Amino acid sequence: MRDAAVPDQPEIQKLVQDSNLIFSGTVVEMGASSVANLAPRDNFAVVWVDRPLSSDPALGDLRRRKVTVELLDREELQPDQKMIFFTLNWIQGKGIAAREIAHMETQHEDEVAAEVARMPERHLAERLADSILVVVADVAETNPTPFDVRWRNAPQWATATLRNVEGLQGQPPDDMVVLFPTSARPMWARAPRLKGGQRGIFLLHRPPDWPPLPDLGPDLSSAVFTVLDPADVQPASQRSLIEKMLRERSAR
């Protein structure tokens, strides 16, 4: 999808998913660069950001800043044109540059903004679709597993046992253990941390191929699940939304 006249929602959804810098802007100059260490090229456009739609928070407010966009096709744009740009981050320093995935007419700005706003819910839907069980429960207790020295980046799993378990999707087994990372390393920093007494909705997943699971003891008969993504633990107040999403999914 490039600058087709009427993009449909799935196309916008995919573009939003595939991009990490989206903005509507005005083309200032073609074949130029606003980045100090990036020489001008024919397929560059310097674009004035009118409305940021999705960007790395580290960049702050991008309004009224220039972005050099590496275009897929320089013939499609002219100075003073306004467009929505779907791009990937490229260079940040003495200017900002991005690589174009697509652009479309600014009349779709609100649709794109709405799709960006729906991204957390879409991510939740993906996690629901990938989960084995969805339960409402209380965390009875958590316990660390033996420290795994093998991998410097090991997740350092902890176990959580649940009680007052009510299944929203799937049949919870009588005996199950939920693993969650405790490592503070960046690769695990976003993972949910469970605490005794915590009540919530848990999207339980099969253990991944990696990282290696801890030794939980030879007599363990529990079913083992994991929560790894921030969306895997939802407050109980989200129950109606999650039930609605589960109904919609089963209806498909």
Next chain:
Amino acid sequence: MTVVRVVDTVPAERSDETDLNWQPSIAINPANPNEIVVSFYTEPPNNVGYSYSYDRGQNWQLNFSEPGEQLDQSAGFSASGELYWTVAFDPASDIPTLHVLRTSEPSTAGPLPEIDTPRPEIDQPYAHVFTHGEPTPPDKDRLYIGYIDHSHNNGDSAIATVDVCLDARAPAPSFTQVPIEFRASLPLDGYEVRPIAHGDGTVYVAYKSWKSWTSNHVITSIVVVRDDNWGADGFVDLTDPSDTKPGRMVATNVRINDPQDLGGQRLDNDLSIAVDPRNSATVYIVWGDNAAAQYTLRVRRSLDRGNTWSNDLLTVANANLAGLAINSDGRVGFVYQQLVSGLWETHFRRTLDGTGQNWDDIILARTPTAGQIADYCRVIAVAKDFYGVFPALNTPDPANFPATPASSANPNGARFLRNASKAAPWQLLGSNGLPVVPSVDAFFYMVQDESTPDPPTDLEGTVQ
């Protein structure tokens, strides 16, 4: 005068950043030290990239290469100007996989071509490049990538391994995977595998061969292997007199209280090795251990190609993030962070004579602790000068940077590219001018030898 520069590598465009910039490493084009790459990673997603400087570390830009999630990484720069970037990432399988990427345009690189077979289930890749002058051009880039290989025995082993490539600039380079653990049948080697090459074809690799481990400590040997033919012969040229097997045990029964921490930093990742560019027989090593009451870094050396080793030449208690390099004069540079009165002091020290026992001491930074900030950092020598990177909390208070006193050009002492107040109260500022909470950034530093002509810059800090 020794000229010292310290620069926070976060560019002004990212003034709102509050990420932990984790595992900083550095690579420099030895033929053009204006070109420098600092790699680190931040919280995923969309964190695949590296920082690049085209003016000897005064300005930095962040280059994003591919979509995905990045884990441990390090880069190597050849004198030919090729950047070799070794990075562990694989968002599809979640299995940390080594990818070796290459570019001759590091300033504008996007998605990079891959030149080695992806190696799944690895940890802590560490790249070293040496450009070897050939009788007939072009010169050849020797590339050595040390890492821990967990892909055998269902992940229960950890094998110190080096990928060797004798012509990494070739259109289709050939890599040889060389396990360098010659003793244990089910090895669990330590995290650091550190190769270093010399122009005469000598390549050393330092690693830790764990002998036992419990929940609160590791017992390890400190081992050095050597190959006298650019790594082509399997690293069997240095044997230990105790068993005649390849791999000289520099120290045995070394106790490290892993996973205990020091100032929030997990112990056991401080192995580094450096070879004298004037004489491949001279090699220095550093590691950290708990033989004493406090975790202690120990610097030792060999003057006979690793066959015999000195006792401790220098010890530093309560310190980590150790790195060694040796400059063209045979002067050793040693970087570490030491916990002093609850603060991390980043020291850079150089030998003052040939004994290896007398060192100067430059305190690059003195900053509050901030939990886990890195497993390793790195220092590199180019000609007589040293270049490195260290992680530190980024409060722009000039008192935090003793080696670079505040000046009109640099009111924060260290150079801050990101927005920061220029007078007390010292704080980072976002793109909207409002304060931003401190976080851990990667700080570039350069320690220029007294005799090196000063390049044009207004960034001088001076140390007597």
